[in-house]
Amino acid sequence: MMMLLELDAQLKGGVEQYSYFGKGTALTIEPVLHIQTAGKFYCELRYNYEEKDAISFNAGKIFLIPGKFQTTLTPMLGITAGSLKGYSLVLNQETEWKKFYFSSRSQYCRSFSKEYPGFFYSWLETGYNISPVVFTGIALQCRRQANNREMDPGIMSGLSLKNISVSFYVFNPLCADSYFATGLNYDCNLSKRK
Numbered sequence: 034m035m036m037l038l039e040l041d042a043q044l045k046g047g048v049e050q051y052s053y054f055g056k057g058t059a060l061t062i063e064p065v066l067h068i069q070t071a072g073k074f075y076c077e078l079r080y081n082y083e084e085k086d087a088i089s090f091n092a093g094k095i096f097l098i099p100g101k102f103q104t105t106l107t108p109m110l111g112i113t114a115g116s117l118k119g120y121s122l123v124l125n126q127e128t129e130w131k132k133f134y135f136s137s138r139s140q141y142c143r144s145f146s147k148e149y150p151g152f153f154y155s156w157l158e159t160g161y162n163i164s165p166v167v168f169t170g171i172a173l174q175c176r177r178q179a180n181n182r183e184m185d186p187g188i189m190s191g192l193s194l195k196n197i198s199v200s201f202y203v204f205n206p207l208c209a210d211s212y213f214a215t216g217l218n219y220d221c222n223l224s225k226r227k
Contacts, residue, residue, distance in 0.1 A: 045069045047220035055204075055212025061085070068223070069095065075107050083142050083154075086116040091123050104128040111140075119144040119151070132162040134170075152178035158189070166192055172202055187214075196220045 049065040067077040076092040083089055093109030104127065111121035121142045128135045136158050143151035153176070160170020169190040176183045191200030202214040 043071055044223040045220065046223045047218065049219075050217045052215045053212060054214075056210065058212060071224075073097075075109070077109075083113050083119075083121070083140075084115075084117040087113050088115050089113040089121065091121060093123070102128050102130045111142075113142065117142070117144060117149070118146065119149075133160070134162070134168075135159045150179045152176060160189070166194060168193060168200075172204070174204065185212075191216070 046066075046068045049067070051063040051065070053061040053063075061081060063079065063081045065077055065079045065082065067075065069075045073095040074092070075095050076090065079089045079091070081087065089111050091109040091111035093107050096106045096108075098104040098106060105125075107123075107125040109121075109123040109125070111123055113119050113121060119142055121140050123138070123140045126135075126137045126139075137155060139153075139155040141151065141153050155175045156172065157175070158170060158172040160168050162168045167190070170188075172187040172189050174183075174185045174187070185204040187202045187204035188206055189200055189202040191198055196219060198216070198218045200216040200218075202216075203211060204214065205211040
């Protein structure tokens with residue numbers, strides 16, 4: 034989930050891989066491919082994110098909010114196909130201040146089918162960079178669909194080495210229905226600096 038707020042004027046890309054596993058659940062894999070242009074246009078291709086066997090494409094623009102806190106907002110519109118056919122409104126947010134960070138991914142997804150109600154999903158994360166390599170923090174996943182609301186708090190830690198980061202999450206750590214998530218992120222420059 035953690036992204037660096039470097040907004041250099043060049044083409045950038047990356048791959049994210051999230052996996053969920055735990056008691057009574059099968060391993061779930063959620064790959065995400067993203068690209069950012071020099072003009073701050075941002076798009077991402079995701080699989081298994083909204084629903085199992087669904088693929089989605091989201092596109093928008095990155096806005097830098099000036100001030101004491103380094104903040105970016107990325108509003109996007111998206112389309113989903115496969116097991117879920119619909120559209121999404123997405124807002125990604127990243128803030129850094131000294132060694133602290135806060136990030137969120139919020140999404141409202143609406144199906145083209147009347148039988149499937151829309152849902153709201155949000156992943157919130159805040160953490161502290163203990164060193165240039167080690168970070169730790171807390172996370173919260175929220176999902177609301179019709180009258181059903183789920184909130185899963187979690188703890189996390191991870192390692193960041195240059196343009197690769199690995200994170201490990203435990204959600205509902207004090208409950209019998211706890212589950213785990215891992216993240217592997219790779220970011221790179223796709224064009225040479227001038």
